[in-house]
Amino acid sequence: MDFIKLLLQKSKVFYVLLVIISIINGLLNISILYFINSFVTQSPLNGFFEGYDLFFFCGAVLLSFLLSFFFHHHLIHITHDIVLEFEMDILKRVGHASFESFEKLGKERVFTAINDIRTLAQIPGIVMGGINASVIVVGSFIYMSMTSVRGTLTIMVLMILLLIIYLVRNIKIERRLNVLRDLQDTYYRYLHDFLYGFRELKADRYRNSIILDDYLMENRRVSHSINIDTSTSYMKNELAGGYSWHVVIGFIIFILPLIVIVGIREQSTFVLTILFMMGSVATLVSIIPAYTHVKIAIQRLKNVHKLIDKKLSIDVLGKSQEWENSGIFCIQDFTYRYRNADIKVFKLGPVHVSVESGDILFVVGGNGSGKSTFVKLLSGLYKPNQGSLTWNGRLLNECQLRDLVAVVFSDPYLFSENYNNFSISLAKSKVKMLVDWMKLTAVVKEDKDRLTIDTDLSTGQRKRLALIYALMENKPILLLDEWAAEQDPEFRSFFYKKILKKLQEQGKIIIAVTHDDKYYDVATKIVQFEYGRLSSTQSPSLLINNDTPTTYRDE
Secondary structure, eight states: OOHHHHHHHHOTTHHHHHHHHHHHHHHHHHHHHHHHHHHHTTOOOOSTTTTOHHHHHHHHHHHHHHHHHHHHHHHHHHHHHHHHHHHHHHHHHHHTBOHHHHHHHOHHHHHHHHHHHHHGGGHHHHHHHHHHHHHHHHHHHHHHHHHOHHHHHHHHHHHHHHHHHHHHHHHHHHHHHHHHHHHHHHHHHHHHHHHHTHHHHHTOHHHHHHIIIIIIIHHHHHHHHHHHHHHHHHHHHHHHHHHHHHHHHHIIIIIHHHHSOOOHHHHHHHHHHHHHHHHHHHHHHHHHHHHHHHHHHHHHHHHHHHHHHHHOOBOOOOOOOOOOSSOEEEEEEEEEEEEETTEEEEEEEEEEEEEETTOEEEEEEOTTSSHHHHHHHHTTSSOOSEEEEEETTEEOOHHHHHHHEEEEOSSOOOOSSOTTOOOOOTTSHHHHHHHHHTTOTTTOOEETTTTEEOOOOOHHHHHHHHHHHHHHTOOSEEEEESGGGGSOHHHHHHIIIIIHHHHHHTTOEEEEEOOOGGGGGGOSEEEEEETTEEEEESOGGGOOOTTSOOOBOOO
16 A cells, blocks of 8 residues: 555546645745845835735735645645545455464554554645645745855755755664564554453463553563654754754855855845754654654555455455254264464364254364364354354355354454444343343343443353343354353352243244253253364264255365
8 A cells, every 4th residue: 555656546637736836936935035135135025016016915915825835735635535534445345354374363463553544634734734735945045146156055965964964863763663563563462462461460470460560561671762862863963953944044044155256235145044944854854754754654564465465365245144043953074174374283173063943953072172163164154164054944154154153252342332333222122031031130221311221240140141142133043152151050040041041932943052961951961072073972862964055165
């Protein structure tokens, strides 16, 4: 994503307008400078504007303002439109990505890219200030050259040398900024571990001390040192830039007459012109640090885009479909392989299972047996290397599978907003029934303005609320991953003996990963995984015919 190319594509007349306005603005600024110099040296204006000094000055300033306003207004709209395109492009790519590829990318890179996009909002100020200042500086040098070409060239050489000194120092600062940015990325990673793993940290004092002292605090100390160093360097450059004007003016007054034959009138013109363009040169100099930040942001955005293009695979798109509320769900020859650097490290399957409306299927097995992978496959998050899924004999892809299956993961995330647009008012009969059913009446709080339910609950209560949301999706298949693990014994018994039975009566297909062997009698079918393989089932009838068509094949 090249920002300048995107700018050109957005408005093909942009650079034509830029050149025209720059030329006109330059001529106007030279005219204003000429007017000021004539007034100071008491030289009358000759030609058409003679006798109309006030009108000439006011007209030139007003026209320059209107032209600048038109261009700046146009540039602001174009730039912010493109910044929006950058951000929406990243959001769309991530939003349309498969879960597997998103896991490989990592959410930290998305946060970093969004922050870099925010930096691009500085570009209008950089471009606007740069063009205005450049036009004034160029016009000023042209005006000075009309007084003395040799004198002007001598002054230009001096100013260029001072600028080179500043740029060389700025390159060193830019390197330090890159180091600082890397430290910031690392800090966010440590901070993520610190905040999201706070429970685990509190459970181990040594680990808590290490992450605080050796990682977070040390990172901040190093960043603090580099921040002071770069800020001090910028301060030195700015002071040197400010006082360099004294050097230039002193050069004009004391040194220039020794090099070039100039009189007091020419010296006055040079000093006046230098004073006139001081603000513009200062603007150009101050743009350099901002440009450095933008340059780093654009480069990092390019790297993130390359990474996104490399790692994110596009998900199957399409609108949600309505499906029959009852039927037979078949899993045939399901196989999935994890790969690490193209090396096969774990294989799930082949899996052959069939369930129908009213079935309660328990998925059991030890840690690492493949249950979590099985859940991700059934929820459409992972795409199998081989096998097929059918609903009433109809082949399903991953998106269609998501329209059929409502899932509650072992660590469900409850969103801060009602993204499903559920009618979740506690006054509604269905919501009230589910809240009462989950024994949450005394603890849940409704935010009527945002149409949400407060998620500040215990882990077990949050899982109950997640189950309420899953049931409100009203899908024929309910997939639960270790749902009862955090429930108290009383409610766990209520869940298995009452809630599951009630859902069974409603014709739901329940597929539940569980370790609760005490309640195995609740299930109508049980499958057990061992080392990625389906080692046993409750009944031989669960094994289905190998002639079922397949839609996925390992490449």
